[in-house]
Amino acid sequence: MNNSSNNNNNNKKPRKPHLQHHLKRHGVLLPPLYQKMPTEEMLPQMDSKQLANVTSATTKKTTALAINSHPNREKALAQANDAKTEGNKLFGNGQYQEALLQYEIALQVTAEMPSATEIRSICHSNRAVCLLKLGNYEETIKECNKALELNASYMKALVRRGEAHEKLEHFEEAIADMKKILELDPANDQARKAIRRLEPLAAEKREKMKEEMIGKLKELGNSVLGRFGMSIDNFKAVKDPNTGSYSISFQN
Secondary structure, eight states: OHHHHHHHHHHSOOOOOBHHHHHHHTTOOOOGGGOOOOBGGGSOOOOHHHHHHHHHHHHHHHHHHHHTSHHHHHHHHHHHHHHHHHHHHHHHTTOHHHHHHHHHHHHHHTTTOGGGHHHHHHHHHHHHHHHHHTTOHHHHHHHHHHHHHHOTTOHHHHHHHHHHHHHTTOHHHHHHHHHHHHHHOTTOHHHHHHHHHHHHHHHHHHHHHHHHHHHHHHHHHHHHHGGGTOOGGGEEEEEOTTTOOEEEEEOO
């Protein structure tokens, strides 16, 4: 009987290490709630890339759990508000680079907090106005986009993005932002005035782009027709006033 028992024990496959051991080896320490994780016997075989993905996901989840526990959440929100307030003071003093840093601190502190949507949206918008003052219009637009992802009806972010678009001569995009403001606030006279001011600029830019395109097409046409001893000047385009279409005729 003893020999049989020993043989059975010898035939048993060695127990695979707990997945927690792998995570610990990668520097992930789990809170008590997540200590009981499945063994590898319960999971499909993982290659190193899959294991790294599990490790990364677990790290994020653990961090989020820690930050969003009640006392930690309150502390993080307080720190974020302090940083935002300091950023506002620095902005008021014209210290835009320093203000940018304070708003970034607030964003980092609340990075894994679903309950911090409002302050995060504000800080992205505040970073946008700092960048606008510094003349970094592309980054201004990016920060406004982030603010609007968190709060689609945030009018300050729309205003700032519209201003940045105008500085970059993205007149159509600036008009779109002003129209969005009017959807949210039909009585907003500033947005209405901005649209009236921007529409001629947009039309002028469209006309300029059309002329540039025609010029490039002429160059291309002349390079091709030149092989046959002709040029674009040998063709005359006449616009039909009724349909707006063109008829082209050849001239010697």
